[in-house]
Amino acid sequence: MEWISQKNILIVGLGLMGGSYARALKRLGFHVCAIDTDSESIRWAEENGIIDRGYDRVDEATVRDADAIIFALYPRVFLEWIRENQHLFKPGLRMTDVTGVKSCVVYDVQGMLRDDVEFIAAHPMAGREVYGVKNSDDRIFRDANYIVVPTEKNTREAIDWCRGLGQILGFRHIAELSPEAHDEMIGFVSQLTHVIAVSLMTCSDNTHLVDYTGDSFRDLTRIARINDRMWSELFMMNREPLLKQMDTFLAEMNGFREMLRQGDTEGMREKMRLSTQRRALFDRK
Amino acid sequence: MEWISQKNILIVGLGLMGGSYARALKRLGFHVCAIDTDSESIRWAEENGIIDRGYDRVDEATVRDADAIIFALYPRVFLEWIRENQHLFKPGLRMTDVTGVKSCVVYDVQGMLRDDVEFIAAHPMAGREVYGVKNSDDRIFRDANYIVVPTEKNTREAIDWCRGLGQILGFRHIAELSPEAHDEMIGFVSQLTHVIAVSLMTCSDNTHLVDYTGDSFRDLTRIARINDRMWSELFMMNREPLLKQMDTFLAEMNGFREMLRQGDTEGMREKMRLSTQRRALFDRK
Numbered sequence: 001m002e003w004i005s006q007k008n009i010l011i012v013g014l015g016l017m018g019g020s021y022a023r024a025l026k027r028l029g030f031h032v033c034a035i036d037t038d039s040e041s042i043r044w045a046e047e048n049g050i051i052d053r054g055y056d057r058v059d060e061a062t063v064r065d066a067d068a069i070i071f072a073l074y075p076r077v078f079l080e081w082i083r084e085n086q087h088l089f090k091p092g093l094r095m096t097d098v099t100g101v102k103s104c105v106v107y108d109v110q111g112m113l114r115d116d117v118e119f120i121a122a123h124p125m126a127g128r129e130v131y132g133v134k135n136s137d138d139r140i141f142r143d144a145n146y147i148v149v150p151t152e153k154n155t156r157e158a159i160d161w162c163r164g165l166g167q168i169l170g171f172r173h174i175a176e177l178s179p180e181a182h183d184e185m186i187g188f189v190s191q192l193t194h195v196i197a198v199s200l201m202t203c204s205d206n207t208h209l210v211d212y213t214g215d216s217f218r219d220l221t222r223i224a225r226i227n228d229r230m231w232s233e234l235f236m237m238n239r240e241p242l243l244k245q246m247d248t249f250l251a252e253m254n255g256f257r258e259m260l261r262q263g264d265t266e267g268m269r270e271k272m273r274l275s276t277q278r279r280a281l282f283d284r285k
Numbered sequence: 286m287e288w289i290s291q292k293n294i295l296i297v298g299l300g301l302m303g304g305s306y307a308r309a310l311k312r313l314g315f316h317v318c319a320i321d322t323d324s325e326s327i328r329w330a331e332e333n334g335i336i337d338r339g340y341d342r343v344d345e346a347t348v349r350d351a352d353a354i355i356f357a358l359y360p361r362v363f364l365e366w367i368r369e370n371q372h373l374f375k376p377g378l379r380m381t382d383v384t385g386v387k388s389c390v391v392y393d394v395q396g397m398l399r400d401d402v403e404f405i406a407a408h409p410m411a412g413r414e415v416y417g418v419k420n421s422d423d424r425i426f427r428d429a430n431y432i433v434v435p436t437e438k439n440t441r442e443a444i445d446w447c448r449g450l451g452q453i454l455g456f457r458h459i460a461e462l463s464p465e466a467h468d469e470m471i472g473f474v475s476q477l478t479h480v481i482a483v484s485l486m487t488c489s490d491n492t493h494l495v496d497y498t499g500d501s502f503r504d505l506t507r508i509a510r511i512n513d514r515m516w517s518e519l520f521m522m523n524r525e526p527l528l529k530q531m532d533t534f535l536a537e538m539n540g541f542r543e544m545l546r547q548g549d550t551e552g553m554r555e556k557m558r559l560s561t562q563r564r565a566l567f568d569r570k
């Protein structure tokens with residue numbers, strides 16, 4: 001396993017996801033350093049043995065020593081960070097990320113990168129409704145999907161390296177998608193669902209209903225607790241695919257509304273049967 | 286406790302909910318009979334000690350002996366059943382139900398009933414995605430809300446009797462709402478959420494995405510497995526309140542779409558912050 005030769009891992013951005021990667025990789029025996037502007041996160045992670053060493057600024061020696069870098073930053077910050085620091089990268093360095101959108105990140109990063117290093121994008125589809133390294137937990141990977149997102153610029157070696165990372169982190173399922181297919185998929189299964197949950201929560205003042213809610217409402221709004229800075233950025237970076245998914249959903253729901261208005265019971269039942277049949281496929285085997 | 290004097294309970298409709306009531310009441314020492322047109326359900330429930338005695342047709346002696354009847358039928362069937370059989374009711378009989386919509390059931394039932402018996406509506410907000418007496422389970426009441434839905438025709442005694450039933454069944458929280466307030470609430474927290482889940486499942490063929498879904502999509506579509514006959518009937522019986530809730534939600538989501546299209550990041554973040562703040566109230570204490 002090629003991973004064994006890569007001793008020094010640097011994690012840039014030590015929040016929930018960076019911290020979860022750190023926990024898993026340190027347990028596997030890697031030397032794990034981290035850089036994050038929040039010195040309290042760094043101090044806490046060092047004291048709790050989640051990382052070997054951390055810095056609240058770019059420590060040049062640590063960047064130079066890194067065999068692999070994992071970026072767990074907000075998309076825009078991530079591009080800037082590479083631009084400013086790539087002169088420090090060790091030749092042959094491999095990098096990956098955890099960013100939730102791909103088309104508008106991957107091509108820019110690969111376009112600006114030095115020729116002797118490689119960036120291979122990935123999206124660990126895991127998360128929690130809480131934030132920060134203190135809430136990090138690598139058990140969130142167990143039931144989750146890990147998507148490797150290669151472009152034509154990527155080598156087979158780097159793709160396999162990235163798949164290997166998903167494996168050792170403990171993901172349940174590893175897949176490969178193009179940036180465009182990834183963004184369309186994520187616009188549907190993740191972003192559209194978050195827009196729905198938020199809209200359901202904000203469409204009327206429902207706080208007086210807290211004593212009457214059943215599990216349906218709780219389930220549909222669990223993800224309505226949302227990091228507004230991160231998600232608004234992700235939405236804007238995936239604007240066209242998300243608009244398209246929203247339009248498809250809105251048209252469908254308007255169609256259902258029309259059936260209800262007209263009393264088309266059979267039409268509604270047909271939709272419900274299709275829904276039931278499809279949803280059955282999504283139950284965990 | 287008045288409940289102690291009511292020995293003979295008759296459950297009409299022995300499905301998931303009727304069966305769950307039967308289990309709880311039998312364990313509490315009541316004599317529980319059931320009527321359901323499905324003879325297989327009746328046989329199975331008798332053999333498994335869920336009821337004392339069951340019939341796949343209206344057994345006149347059993348109806349005459351009942352001190353209390355619980356209707357766990359589809360709304361329309363329920364009205365017919367009372368019309369046809371109320372001549373058998375013991376004077377002073379108390380009845381309640383489990384129907385998910387109220388305005389268009391309660392007034393009709395109370396309007397046609399004999400003067401010497403009383404119907405007090407209730408809605409146990411519990412359920413599962415599976416059906417039938419074989420899946421019944423009275424543990425579904427533990428974390429659930431029980432809503433008593435009185436009208437001006439109801440006596441305080443019957444309302445308290447009904448609250449008492451919710452208590453002995455083991456519901457977490459018991460509340461009272463008028464039929465109109467109930468239907469508006471249920472249009473929002475239950476029916477609208479089901480329409481959303483179904484529309485999300487039917488708006489495009491998403492079955493190839495089964496390997497990529499995270500928990501968000503699973504959570505939002507759990508209730509997309511739906512009993513089409515029951516839910517289409519419930520929707521039609523609560524058409525106006527549900528249309529109103531759908532319109533409010535669709536307007537809100539269209540507004541969010543417009544913010545995304547215009548790149549109004551601050552507007553989206555404000556919605557997300559409101560959503561996050563409201564949702565926090567709904568976490569179980």
